[in-house]
Amino acid sequence: MKTSSDAPTWIDPFGRSIEYLRLSVTDRCDLRCGYCMPKKYTGFKEPSEWLTFDEIERLVRALARGGLRKVRLTGGEPLLRRNLTDLASRLSAVPGIVDLSLSTNATRLAGMASELKRSGVSRLNVSLDSLKPERVEAICGQNVLPKVLDGLQAAKAAGFAPIKINTVAMAGVNEDEIDDIVDYCDSQAFTLRLIEVMPMGDSGRNAQYLDLQGVRRRLQRRFGLVDGVVPGGGPARYLCRPSDGFSIGFITPMSQHFCATCNRVRLAVDGTMYMCLGHEDRYEFRALLRGNAGDAAIQQAVRQAILRKPERHEFRESPHKVLRFMSATGG
Template sequence: MLQDRFGRTIEYLRLSVTDRCDLRCTYCIPTGFKGFEEPADWLSFDEIERLLGAFARLGTRRVRLTGGEPLLRRHVSDLAARISAIDGIDDLSMSTNATQLRRHAGALRAAGVSRINVSLDTLDRACMQAITGRDSHTQIMDGIMAGKEAGFEPIKINMVAMRGVNEGEIDRMAEFCIEHGFVLRLIEVMPMGATGRNTSYLDLQPIRARLQERYDLVPQAVELGGGPARYLATRDGRTSIGFITPMSQHFCATCNRVRLAVDGTLYLCLGQEQKFEFRPLLRGGASDAELEAAIRAAIELKPQKHEFTERPEKIIRFMAQTGG
């Protein structure tokens, strides 16, 4: 098992397969940004499979495919099948904006992706266009329903809660998720890059108390994916609502994950600069033993906690560069 200096077991890898996205959400990618990684610097599928095999031998059992938008990477379902076949990895999921999901849902499910998280900050078409930079409402809703038809379980709806933008839609989103059996996850915005710092923060603690009373929610007993959300459930079990609160109630003490960017850079924390470059090792002939030793060395760099509250200006890179 991989353990960091603070005794935390690291068994969850979030793998970015591209830093490109077909949306421009206001809190994520700066308007007009052109500095994406060149495809020649992306890890190949062979390199990804080899590196994830090393992680799996050291105890990693959960992998989430992320981006940017992962469905923009060609043949990503083939990669999913290769990852799901790695011995030791027993939980393969994906985060997506769902614009491309209708075309890919069946292939992803057949490849071994069991769960999806969909970024959906609003159900209102005009608000969605204002947040994402394009009229994507029909594509996204069609994609979500295609995911439901394909049998992904559960489907989690990730809603970044923003003061003055979509805070008035939280109850409507909860009703939508209850109707369809989706899991709603409300997320506090983080000050990652100028995009994150320019987004109006909304404290989720009062929202949690209000929703708990309105829907008679009780603590969720069943684990839902090993991530940072704290869940409440409806008494009839129809759905759950999770709260991801890196600002108002951080979860650093139980952090179990690291993020591998598309270029092979392993980021140890969203709110710190520690990182480790794996591409030179993979392309320089490193042995499996050397890769495993490098992974252990990288995990030793993982910091104890982020500094989003104390130093919100610290992180210059934005979310799509790190991997969602």
């Protein structure tokens, strides 16, 4: 990927440098994980509402000129977007973008891993909430565990490393499997990231929240872990094993928020930018992109959007504040 060292940096009102974009390429998903979207949800936006690849690339280029360095392709499930690898190739060539990653449920990863690697995707995050087929079906709406495991092996064979496993830890649902998932990731040389449920929409608020601070202390003792750092632009705080680098990350927006170091914004597939997961404030870019706006106008709109980024989320103070659900925002 090309780099640029002389671009100005986007700075929000609290002095944080915005270098990371979570880019949703679809609001659709082939699963129905309860903490992400309602199980019977069918109200997906029509494709005409989605940004085209040309529009996405133009906006990413505008962001990169102001300091954007990292882009993560998300959804919904991004591998459902037709010709996604073409978009990946275009974004990986944007001057200034030094890291292009992808989050996926891996149901389609087995057949796409090699092409994704060739297109410039450098890192993968894969959702895996259980190693038990019947529990995967209960959480996701269908038993896709064999597809996910096959996808992970294909990703390893394609040369992705490290591969990060995202596990949403839920009380009374999969908390009894955490050690088994740790052992699986250890055996496969995957980096595990345990995630607290966030109260986004009714689906998120109805999920079984589990405070991860006690889990962190227990796993630290069991595996002899110490504080560490794993490459990436995300919010996880990591524990690492010095002998071989095995790592467990903890994403704890509820029990220990990470807002002071937040360096990202999210762009939904319809061109809506969300400056914070915990706020409904947004900035609409689709009309600008389709209204022949010049580059200067796009740059000014980005600047205005970033200046609206709040200091922190209010998930604890106002758990009913966010009405949209996760898949409509971008993971």
